[in-house]
Amino acid sequence: MSHVLAAVAWPYANGPRHIGHVSGFGVPSDVFSRYMRMAGHDVLMVSGTDEHGTPIQVQADKEGVTPRELADRYNRVIVEDLHGLGLSYDLFTRTTTGNHYAVVQELFEGLHRNGYIVPKVTMGAISPSTGRTLPDRYIEGTCPICGYDSARGDQCDNCGNQLDPIDLINPRSKINGETPRFVETEHFFLDLPAFAQALGKWLDSREGWRPNVLRFSKNLLDDLQPRAITRDLEWGVPIPLEGWRDRTDKRIYVWFDAVIGYLSASIEWARRSGDPEAWRKWWSEEPVRAYYFMGKDNIVFHSVIWPALLLGYSGEGDRGGEPGRLGRLNLPTEVVSSEFLTMEGRKFSSSRQVVIYVRDFLERYDADALRYFIAVAGPESQDTDFTWAEFLRRNNDELVAGWGNLVNRSISMAAKNFGAIPPAGELTAEDQALLETSRKAFAGVGSLLEKHRQKQAIGEAMRVVGEANKYLSDQAPWKMKDDPERMGTVLHVALQAVSDCNTLLTPFLPHSAQKVHELLGGAGVHAPMPSIVQVEDLDGGPSYPILTGDYTAGARWESVPIEAGRALAPPKPVFRKLDPSIVDEELARLDPGE
Ligand SMILES: [Zn+2]
Secondary structure, rough: EEEEEEEEEEEEEOOOOOOOHHHHHHHHHHHHHHHHHHHHOEEEEEEEEEEOHHOOOOOOOOOOOOOHHHHHHHHHHOOOOOOOOOOOOEEEEEEOOHOOOOOHHHHHHHHHHHHEEEEEEEEEEEOOOOEOOOHHHHEEEOEEEEEEEEEEEEOOOOOOOOOOHHOOEEEEEEOEEEEEEEEEEEEEEEEHHHHHHHHHHHHHHOOOHHHHHHHHHHHHHOOOOEEEEEOOOOOOOOOHHHHHHHHOOOEEEEHHHHHHHHHHHHHHHHHOOOOOOHHHHOOOOOEEEEEEEEEEHHHHHHHHHHHHHHHHHHOOOOOOOOOOOOOOOOOOEEEEOOOOOOOOOOEOOOOEEOOOOOHHHHOOOOOHHHHHHHHHOOOOOOEEEHHHHEEEEHHHHHHHHHHHHHHHHHHHHHHHHHOOOOOOOOOOOOHHHHHHHHHHHHHHHHHHHHHHHHHHHHHHHHHHHHHHHHHHHHHOHHHHHHHHHHHHHHHHHHHHHHHHHHHHHHOOHHHHHHHHHHHOOOOOOOOOOOEEEEEOOOOOOOEEEEEEOOOOOOOOOHHHHOOOOOEEOOOOOOOOOOOOHHHHHHHHHHOOOO
């Protein structure tokens, strides 16, 4: 048993999430956490919505609402979507809480004290006609990297690179089109070169990472530059230093505050649990395993910047120092990065309607149908295309015709002929072989899940489903009307395999796993589910919804002998077969007019 931190990337709260967002790390981190809990580990799974920064401010300006109002709206939408998918967060919170502000400022101060945050004079934009500071979001121009002609002052939405307004070619004010004047202004920088040795040592000691992630991360160390962590912006966490605290025109940069969310959410969880120090079991004590889940565009923040913040705060960067008030903090064990999902051969794009939102998906299909698709065909280690034809095929041919059929025919045959789980008589070699296969699968599937090889893991579990289906077809218990004892034995063996397969599939398909558990006559919680709870801000701010749950109950990762005599009711189908017409319907929705 060990303490396992599952730190999941924070969705940005400027709109609803599409299935590409949840395929790379949302669902996979839940599969991992569910498995680790079933295997007896003490898991803390945290995340929340990322709510600061220019894009939210810009969109709020456009809609005539405050950034907080906009963030409130999408925080709720995202919480509901993740709940619908059954993602078992211990805490899914947000970055606009009093707790988060305090933890971000504590890290900033600790890093500053240890000399890793340094002031630097840079060129900031002012409006020539008014003489006032021009915030980043009001400046646009051509991206110096990709040539996109409406890149923002802090980021290019086309290539995703972070920018400085002065880097833009032909910068202009979005307010009146004038060319900004650049004057000297002071900002704070994270001194990344002062972590080169400590980061190199840490990366050299990593084992079991996906090779491309480790290689990419090590390459980043060759060119470490000081990185700005404050901006000319009013929406964000105030800079906690004398002379800066009360300024309303400068804020901590959104990426700096968002990565600290893993720590602040853990602390918030502990404060809400009644033991405010409980977070330390996942952050200060050893041995702890800490896994960070994200898309590949976010690797740098998790394999370089976040570890640098942790090292610097702990006084373990190349310049030394003392740990701050929170003490020494653990570095990630592994950065688990996924690749991208595309949609019918194209990049997801909300503006071009190449998109399917989680909410719309869940209105028409079951959560486990999507979870199954993500597990067998998601972007685990290479870019992957989502097509409706493939979704239909996976759902109908594999989930319904494979697993659903095994559940349905074995339970209904037993219910009809015995009304209960029949006892097993003497076992043949075939009976024993199937029981052995399903029992042995726990070690194999479990070790793949532990190594984040979920595609292979579900493949193994579905292979056992296939063997059980073959066993039933070969034995043909429906032909054994005059040998009820043998028929009972075959069905007993088949139901034991169903029970085992159901446990093996529980991390992937928690909603249907609970139903199958009940069809087998089981009572109580088999696969625990998260709930949405409206809570008060612990430090006096407005209330907000969180995702949380008690995941201590539920199945363990082991084969549990089924009980002969337990009553069975005729089953209802667990999975829905989809009509092939959905493919055309969905394509029409996706791309009207084409
Ligand atoms: Zn660009």
